[in-house]
Amino acid sequence: MTRRSPAPLLLALAALAALAAVPSLAPHARADEAREGAPSTIAVVCPPGDRFGLRVVAELESLGFRAAILDPAADGPASRASLEASAREAGAIAAIRAVPSGRGVEVWIADRVTGKTVLREMAHGAGDAGAPDRDAALALRVVELLRASLLETSLPAPPPGELPATPEIREKLRVPPPAALAAAPSPPSPALRVSLAPGALLSPGGLGAAASLDLGLAVMPSEHVGVVAFAAFPLTSARLEQPQLSVDLSVQLTGAGVRFTTRADRWAPSADIGLAVVSLQGSGMVVTSGFSDSESSAMTLAPFMRLGLAFAVTPSFRLRADVLASVVAQGVSFQTVERDIATWGRPIMLSSAGVDLGWF
Incomplete structure (x- = not known):
């Protein structure tokens, strides 16, 4: 009795599996391409109509980012895990949540590009108290804190994150190399x-x-x-x-x-x-x-x-x-x-x- 080798059968099964996987991979590839071409999204976790959250959204949109407001009711207390989950749910590169504190606001920022979560308490300073809109001043400081975190993607060895830095982020936060800064022309002297x-x-x-x-x-x-x-x-x-x-x-x-x-x-x-x-x-x-x-x-x-x-x-x-x-x-x-x-x-x-x- 002649015993057949199983190799041809295994090769046929592998080919059928590869053909079946091609249609399922195509939508994911198109989704990744669409995500790279779309504006980068920042999730702002705040109640609908929150004045401070809307200020943060306005500052983000002025920089060319797309902001999505998420209701924190189901998230409970602010934490790194809940904030990262909110960012993933919205397909965002980062999530921001501001919680009132005794001296001002406690700001949480989950940055999926650098893999960091930043916690910073921002007090109502004397300059903010005299401003026409204190929320606008604090919102600007929150957005600058996010920019400082994303700027690390411009380092020669950026920190590994959950998401790669998209070309859009690199363009928005591009920092000239030190050699270019040193070679910047000085203003002409008087003639x-x-x-x-x-x-x-x-x-x-x-x-x-x-x-x-x-x-x-x-x-x-x-x-x-x-x-x-x-x-x-x-x-x-x-x-x-x-x-x-x-x-x-x-x-x-x-x-x-x-x-x-x-x-x-x-x-x-x-x-x-x-x-x-x-x-x-x-x-x-x-x-x-x-x-x-x-x-x-x-x-x-x-x-x-x-x-x-x-x-x-x-x-x-x-x-x-x-x-x-x-x-x-x-x-x-x-x-x-x-x-x-x-x-x-x-x-x-x-x-x-x-x-x-x-x-x-």
Whole structure:
């Protein structure tokens, strides 16, 4: 007697079972697709017509969620199990229930996406008491508490929940990555800037330093290149005093050029290159048995380079320091009959520090 193998019979039964399961799986697949395409539902457990519950519903709908009100009569006291059951019954991603407490309301939130249940007591604060509608203020805080819970779905490793986060939730609660926040462009700085800074003007050669007031103007049509102009007005004179000799030199610098700078949130270095007009007014006295006094003035051109560094307290207000270097082709010489007693202009150094104000 030949015994048949049961393998063909088992394969036939498995094929029949698979064909029978296909029609039953199709409605579930269509239901899942419809659920993903529909607005996310939040269940609000409150009695019909409850003023606070209706406020919470209004806040949820303003964010694009669909809210469903469930009567808590059959649920009994608030608990995690009852709230999660209410959310499942409504096909909601989360359920909210607010219970009055001694200081305000006790809020329960069951979040099926993160798998957490949040319990928070919200007191009636001084700000709520003075608001036109205290319920509206509390409802807004409840919705923000739900948003804070759902925001955890944006973490690199979100907590596992009963339901996956739908594309709609990810879009509503999308948080830019830290790199995008760091690269966010800062507001443009004003294009027109005026600086005012006291400074010191010095040229080695025998004369001392002189105090000056540096007034500057910069126009920056682009972030890196602009034009500048400045004028350094003398506050004191460069002086040389000897037992029988006194020399004074008053110098004014006026210049214009091009500024190169880098854009920075706080520190902004710059470099200026241009041409300056050097105006000189000198006087000297030689004391002998009588005396002789002479005054002279001159004007010449000199190239300059100025390096600066600004610290932005605000986009419109900066603290600024500059160092200017220049040289006069033919320096100024103070002489007596016997010898040269002082020279000036080879080189010139002007250092200043003050404020930089921006407009437009």
